[in-house]
Each structure stands twice: as C-alpha cells, then as structure tokens.
Amino acid sequence: MFNLPFRIGSFIMLMWGSIMLIPIMVTGGNLWEIGVFVQSAVCCYFLSWLLGRLSSDYQVTMEPRPLFLATSINWLLMSFTGALPYVFSMPGLDFSDALFESISGVTTTGSTVITGLDSLPMSLLLWRSITQWVGGIGIILMAVAVLPYLKVGGMRLFKTESSEWAQLDSGHIYKVAKYISLTYFTITLLCYLVYLILGMDWFDALNHSLSTVSTGGYSTHDQSFGFYQQPSMLIAASIFMILGGCPFFLYIKSIQHRSNDVFRDVQVRLFLKLILVMVTLVCVARLLSPHSEGAWSIFANSTFNIISVITTTGYASQDYSTWGSFSLLIFAFLTFSGACSGSTSGGIKLFRFQLLYIYVKEHLVSAVHPKCIQSREYNHRPVSEEVLVSSLAFLFFVMLSWFVCTMLLAACGLDPVTAISGALTALMNVGPGFGNTIGPAGNFGALPTPAKYILCGAMLLGRLEYLTLVVIFSREFWKW
C-alpha cells in the first residue's frame, strides 16, 4: 500500500528540493541566505533518497487506497519541508508560524503571519511566491489526473471530459502534465509582462504574477495589493485571477480544437455571470451610500476585491469590511463559492452548486408530479448518481469541518467573528477573514499558537477536498 506513495514522494521531494535552489538567484551572493536554501534543499534530497529506498520496484496498481495515501502524504511532505527556509532564515520565528506560512503557501490560501514583508530578504519573499505557484500547478494536476479516478467531491464528473485526451492508466499522464504546465507557465509569463508594462518593478511583477495566476494571494507588501492603487493595475490583476479560476484543461481543448470551448462551458458561464452580478450589487450599494471615492475607483476596487474572494486569491486592495453591512455579507457568502473545478481556486466550487441545483430541481418536479420521468444532464453529458452523492458528501464535510474548527478556535479563546471567519477562510483557502484581527487589513500573526495549528489543518483539509484526508483517518480505510 505504501509503495506508490513512497515512489511518488521520492520524485516530488527531488523536484521540490531543486525548486528550493531557485531563490538563491536573488540572494545577491549573500552566503548566509544561500546557506538557508541549500540546507533546505539537502533535507528534501535526503527525504527523496529515503523514500526511494523504502519503496520497491514492484509494478504499482491504481487502486483507491494507495492513491489517497499518495495524495495526502505528498501534500504533507511539501508543507513541512516548505517551512524549512523560514525556520533556517528566521531564528526568532516560532515553528507554528513557519509551518502556517508554508501551508498557507502550498495550499494557495495566502493568509500570512509575517509582518514587515517590505523589509524581508528578497530570497524569502520569492520562496513564499514560489510555494504558491507550485501549489497552484499541484492542485490543477491533482484535479485533472488524480481526483477523477477517486470518488472525491464529484470530481468523477470530469473523468470523461479529461479522458478524451488523457488516461491515467495508459501512460498519457505525462502529456497532460506537460500541456497543463505549459499553459500555466504561459499565463504567468503574460501576467508578469503586463504587470511590468503597467509599472511594477521586476521583482514585484515576478512575485505578484506567481501569486496571481495561482490565485494564492501572497504579496511583497504589508498592504497587500493595495500598494498599487492604479485602477488599470487592479483590472489587469482581476483578469489574470479570472484566468487562474477557469478550468485549465478547457484552455488546452480550446487551443487544440481552435474553438471557444471555454465560453461554452456551463461552469465558466456561471463564474462570469456571478462576478458580473456581485460587482454590480456591490458597486450600486457603495454608490448609494455616502462615499468620497470616485466612481471609477469604486468600480476597480469592487471588481478587484470580489474577484479576489471568488477565486480564493485573497489579495485586498482596500479594507472591504468597512464597505457596509450589505457588501460585507456579499464578501462573507462569496468566501464559500470558489471558482471552477480544475483551476487553482479553492472553496466549494461552482459546479457543485450546479449539481445540487439539478438534484433539487429534479426532486421538486417529482414531488409535484410523482410519475414524471426526468433526465439528468450537466454540460450536455449524463450525470451519474455517484457524482451527485459525492458532491453532497463534499458539502457535508465542509459544514462539519467548519463547525469543528470554529468550536476549536473558540476554545482557544478567539472571539466569535474571528473563530467563524478564520475557520471558513482557511477551509476555503481564501486568505483574509473578518473582524479586527484577521480581517482584510489584518494578519494571522497575533493568534495563539494552538489556533495556528488548527488553521494549518483546516487549510490542508480544504485543499485536499476533505475526503482525501478524512478517509485516511477512518477505520474502513485500514480494514482488509
């Protein structure tokens, strides 16, 4: 059972260690900083060797249990080793802080415990952004190549879609990974160039492009993206967050077929409609209440922050919790939504709401007309019972995890708003919560240590779509 997880782990630790050497390029020859990243990389290489030794050469079979284990173990490995550069370079930092920052990075959550970002070494800032970028591509590959083969959160819905051009068991996985990585890299490069043209310096443009396309939300400034107040910059960032929130395999399909497959997808259409409606609502609410800002700035900031929350990026250009009760509640509800499946975004994701709607509508019709026979379709394809059930199970885990995390955080002494919104924003991998401590203008550094560990668990749970992590702790998993 552990053969597949260890073999994959050995490969991933080798890659992860090598990626850790990248920030050395911006150390400017500072030997101490170089040492930090070399030490961290060596740890990864050692783990890679160890896992390689522990695994055997037997043929691996694609069964659910080893796949579940491989997924969970590797995210955990990346999270813990990702904390090493923080541990080695910031001796004053508590281990809980280093782990929080690393997990918030690889899960593309974007909550931070570090203040004084503007004075941090460039190499460490780059490492933060890199963890998000790698986490982003990791989650896309997981959603396309692993989850559709497991009964997790209704992701089997996309099995047929992706299998048109990729099948896990027939060795096409490398082709998928290559195409998706290429698309991801290209969009990031485009984002970098646009930021440069609009006036960011090269280092900020690099970091922000890495954390925009991965819908991560780490910034190089304590003010987050609010450091750049030009409306053009905010709109450009919004567009790239939307690109990061769409299903990546649709881009490849669109290019291959030279078609507009992306815009014909019902999930993408809902995503764009939702943005349109919410931006309109918030803009109208803000324009109707007393305001000192110009209309153009209100539009740009509303658009930016709404898209930042829907795509679970978590940048903030202003403290949107001061925009009034109506807008605040819209932001609170959008924290749940997430963008599309097969993207870098977290949250519940829109296709699950669409599946739920299909389910409920079917039930409503059968309640009124018991003899009516109905067909179930999503994106012009039939939907199986199993896909519906696992989407609903996903929603159940969301609610249960939210309840448990909230109560644990409250037991750590957090006030109700911080506990409720902190648990939610971590589970949904969004970033900012609400309230004075962890709001859009706040920071997670002030939380007590146990609360940070709870949030670390919540971020991983959300990123692994709950079930992937939960099954491993169930009795059924270890039976037979």
Next chain:
Amino acid sequence: MFNLPFRIGSFIMLMWGSIMLIPIMVTGGNLWEIGVFVQSAVCCYFLSWLLGRLSSDYQVTMEPRPLFLATSINWLLMSFTGALPYVFSMPGLDFSDALFESISGVTTTGSTVITGLDSLPMSLLLWRSITQWVGGIGIILMAVAVLPYLKVGGMRLFKTESSEWAQLDSGHIYKVAKYISLTYFTITLLCYLVYLILGMDWFDALNHSLSTVSTGGYSTHDQSFGFYQQPSMLIAASIFMILGGCPFFLYIKSIQHRSNDVFRDVQVRLFLKLILVMVTLVCVARLLSPHSEGAWSIFANSTFNIISVITTTGYASQDYSTWGSFSLLIFAFLTFSGACSGSTSGGIKLFRFQLLYIYVKEHLVSAVHPKCIQSREYNHRPVSEEVLVSSLAFLFFVMLSWFVCTMLLAACGLDPVTAISGALTALMNVGPGFGNTIGPAGNFGALPTPAKYILCGAMLLGRLEYLTLVVIFSREFWKW
C-alpha cells in the same frame, strides 16, 4: 385543484373562529375587549362560509398538488386572521407588527415585537399563547398526517411508521388526530399543574404551559422565563420542552404497546445525547471562566437555555450571549439543529442529520472499497433513495433561504449580526437572535417594517418545511 384546499380551509376557519372566543373568559366582562374577539371570530366565520361556498361536493382525491395548496393556504389563513385581535385591540400597532406577532405565534417561533407585556390585557396575552398552542398541534398533525404523503424533506421516512395505526386514505385520520390531540392536551395539563405547584399564579401557569409544550416561547413577561429564577422551575420547564420536542406518535405507540418505544428510537436517543453533551460543554466552559453565580444556578440556567434553543422554544432565562465566545457559538450552532420530527419543534431536525450521516458514510466506504455492497437502515428499517434526496433538498432550501433572507435584511439596513441571526432564527422558528437588537434580551419591535415582513415570510417558509411553500411558486406546479 382548489376544492380540497377550500373545504379544509372552511373547516379550519370555523374552528379557528371558535377558538378566538376563548380569551373572552379572561376579559372580566370588559365589553371593549369582548368586542375585539367577537369581531375577529366573525371575520373567521365569514371566511369559513365563503370558502364553503367556493368549494364543491365532488369527491376529493389525495394528489400532491391539492395537498400542497391546502397546507400552504391554511397556514396563511390562520396567520392573517390570527393578527385580527392585535389589529382590533391595539389601534396604535402597525399592521406589520400585528402580522409578525401572529405568524410568530402560529409558527411557534416566539419572537415578539411587543414591549410592555406585563401591562397587556390578559385576554390578549392568552390569545398569544393560544396561537402557539394551536400552531404546535397543527404542525404535529401536519407532520404525521400530511407530510409523509408528500415528498417533503424526507418525511416519507415516517410513512411506514405512522401507517401502522393510521392511513390517510382509509379515513383513519380522525383517529390519529384524536389520539395526538389527547396526548398533547394531557402533557399541557400536566405542565400547568407542575407550574402551579412550583409557585406560578394560575394565569402565568396557563400561558407558560401553552407555550412550553408547543415549544413556542411566548411569555407573559418582558423578561421572558427569566421572571422565574428558581432552578426547580427552570428544570421543570426543561423537561416539558423535551417532551414537546419528541415525536408525539411514539408516545401513543408506547402507551398502546406498553413498551419503551420512545427511548428505543434512534432520533430520541440522539436528541437526549446532544442535550447531555451540550449542557456539559457549556457548564464546563462557564465554570472554567470567572463567574459569580453558584454552580447549581449555572447548571439550571445552562440546561434551560440550551434546551430552549434545541427544541426551538426560544425562552431565555438569562442573556446567554454574554456567556463567552465558546458558549455563544454553541447556541449559534444549536439554532440549526431542532429536535425530533413529528414534534412541535422547528429547525432542521435531528433525523435529517442522521440520514445525511448514513449517506456520507456509505459514500466514504465506497470511495475506499469500490466493490463493497452496503445496506441502508434507519431505526432498523430500510431507507429509500427518495427519502435521502428529499432530506438533502431540505438542507439546500435551508441554506438558500438563509442566504436570500440575510441579504434582504442587510438591504433593509440591518447590521451583519442582526441580519444573519435574524434570518436564521426566523427560518428555524427558534425565537431570539444575536446582537444588541434581537438578542435573547432584545425585541424585534425596533426593526424597520420591510424587515418584519421578510421575517414573517421566513417564519412561514421554515414552518412549512420550505418545499411546501416553494413548490407553489414554481412553474412546474402550474403546468398540465
């Protein structure tokens, strides 16, 4: 289609008008007060005559659509006519307030807009309590006799259980109604006697027994049940709230079979366990934090308020929102739970959580062991797919209604906490919300008029288990 709703409506308006004459007994001969109730009763009698004229003598068939219509129309009729005594006797009262008080009564919610309860005429206080008592028996009869025959919120689960001794189509409905009413009346009488013995005066004992057993929560004092601070009184009230929160047909089964069927029911067991766990948690949390109250008083007050929220009664003996973050969140989450099906309580109700758990566990096992064949059982009976689907649809409507109501309330200018908790407490028919305005120590009178109408709609929506009201507004309902 309207024949059945009108015939039932005619009968119910006749009964409702007659019930309106009861408060005349406590007017002490005050002619003006007598006039109020006679006028109201005359309106009901007129409606009864009108509906009787509109319906024909044709044989009615038990089809879903007329049953849906009959249920919704009759709750609406009772709500609007129930407001008449307030309209006639309090000329200064806004119509929205009268309607709110009436709907809060018949739906056994217990939120009030009236301050100065202690100086209100006895007849009007009695009318408030009577609306709750009648609303309570109404909901039990609906849950036992109507909902199991409709695909609403998984209530078909109880079709087999109740059909052992009652079948709607074979005319046994009167027998069911008689037995259940008798049980309900007996428990209320017992409650009245216990309150008398413990030291309430006859009028308070009467009113509180009516609103305890119906898990309504209207009191004759602005302080709510906090007017009586003796621990023995609080514990006695807790026991009768629990009795009101259990499935009433189980009492009858237990008596008929001379067995302990009530305690063997998995829903009742969860209900009692949940109370035990939550009381323990809150007591421990309160004893661990600085407190000036005695342990016995903390225990009595914690028990009373927790049971009041779980059973959706909504009495408050203290302002529990000041008991600290942990306790407050427990109260917030318990607002969702509700007690058992076939009782007077509102909320989601515990059997739906149990069904969801069955569903999720089944999915978890099948994710790990795809070839494993599982059986579905609830209370040692097989569970059909349809019951699970309609329970899930119920949860979907809860979430959707909560979201829509919250946003509408926020658009009326309410602050986030009041909007979120107000929508929730109304949909769940609990009573008090959170925050300074509508918290356990507050009152709904200060809300703007549109907000009151929104809450009226929410209370009815929750009481009619969402779907019953929603289908009527769907296009499918009026097709064919």
